[in-house]
Amino acid sequence: MRPAGRSAAARTAGGGTPVTISQEMHALGWNYGPLSTEVYNLDKPIGHSFGDVEYYRRQLGGIEGSVLEPAVGTGRVLVPLLESGLRVEGCDTSADMLALCRAECASRDLAPVLHHADMADFLRPGAYSAVIIPAGSIVLLDGREATARALANFHQNLEPGGCLLIDVPAPDMATDAAPMRYWRRDDYVWTLQTLRVEYDRATNQRTEWLRYDKWHDGALVGSELQLFRLQLWSIAEFRQLLVDAGFTDVTVTADYGDAAPGPSSDNWTFRALRH
Known part of the structure; x- marks a missing residue:
């Protein structure tokens, strides 16, 4: 379903040309940083x-x-x-x-x-x-x-x-965002939110915007934005x-x-x- 106004898959860069999520992959990437690595290990330990x-x-x-x-x-x-x-x-x-x-x-x-x-x-x-x-x-x-x-x-x-x-x-073309997840350890809480999911029919790719946050005593102490582009086959x-x-x-x-x-x-x- 397309919302009123411009496409949900685009934003305007500097008030000019719309930029799709897929085009921004090169700027952000899917690599694991310190915070997303911590969350991975909490969710899927050795x-x-x-x-x-x-x-x-x-x-x-x-x-x-x-x-x-x-x-x-x-x-x-x-x-x-x-x-x-x-x-x-x-x-x-x-x-x-x-x-x-x-x-x-x-x-x-x-x-x-x-x-x-x-x-x-x-x-x-x-x-x-x-x-x-x-x-x-x-x-x-x-x-x-x-x-x-x-x-x-x-x-x-x-x-x-x-x-x-x-x-x-197996290919998953769904674009519904997953519910927020969280993990606790000592006085820290880690949260993971799927901000947006986009499916590109032309390339058969699914792109997920993932936001990782780390909290201590209710205060945000770290945040990472990660984009996963999944090539489906x-x-x-x-x-x-x-x-x-x-x-x-x-x-x-x-x-x-x-x-x-x-x-x-x-x-x-x-x-x-x-x-």
Whole structure:
């Protein structure tokens, strides 16, 4: 539904040309800063699982070589995999996420190799037996070009016979804002508000404006604005991207089980090999 007056997807910059939310992504970005990293860790602490931690532990069982987890974040998945005896490295664009990941690892006497790098550009040819991307982080890459570049690099980073495992969320075009959420610890409260959601039919992208606030004794002590642009994919589209990147034996399962995706599936996991 379009409100009276100008489009709900635009604002006027300096009283002049309307600017869409999508155009402002370049100014704000989706990277995790200090406050959004804190909230992520409060909401999804180390070991918190959507079924993915157990799934990846099963899938990687028996692998003796190194595993790469791009978009490693705080180590939510990485730490349990390390504790199960796997050799896992991580990379992430967020210095704040990596700092927290290192601290969580150090508190458990773990010392994985962590790279401050963009998964679309990170390249270590033939260095890994497996590459994994849980939790749908691949959809944070902006558009087909960046996604194709990342997949091509994953292919190069794998040794012959290596395995790629990627979670892709089922498309969600809804533009309803989620209710405010909050977390308490000691005298602090953190709040997360979804200010606006926009869906672009032309690019098949969903953009969320997220506001993080931190409060102490009722006073605001910190705030961050984060924009998430989620690139949505169909199963056929993403399968073709994998094939174009050189992968073979592509299979898809749903919701961290063995069944094929169905109409009510929330998450698709693609498995593909480098020959």
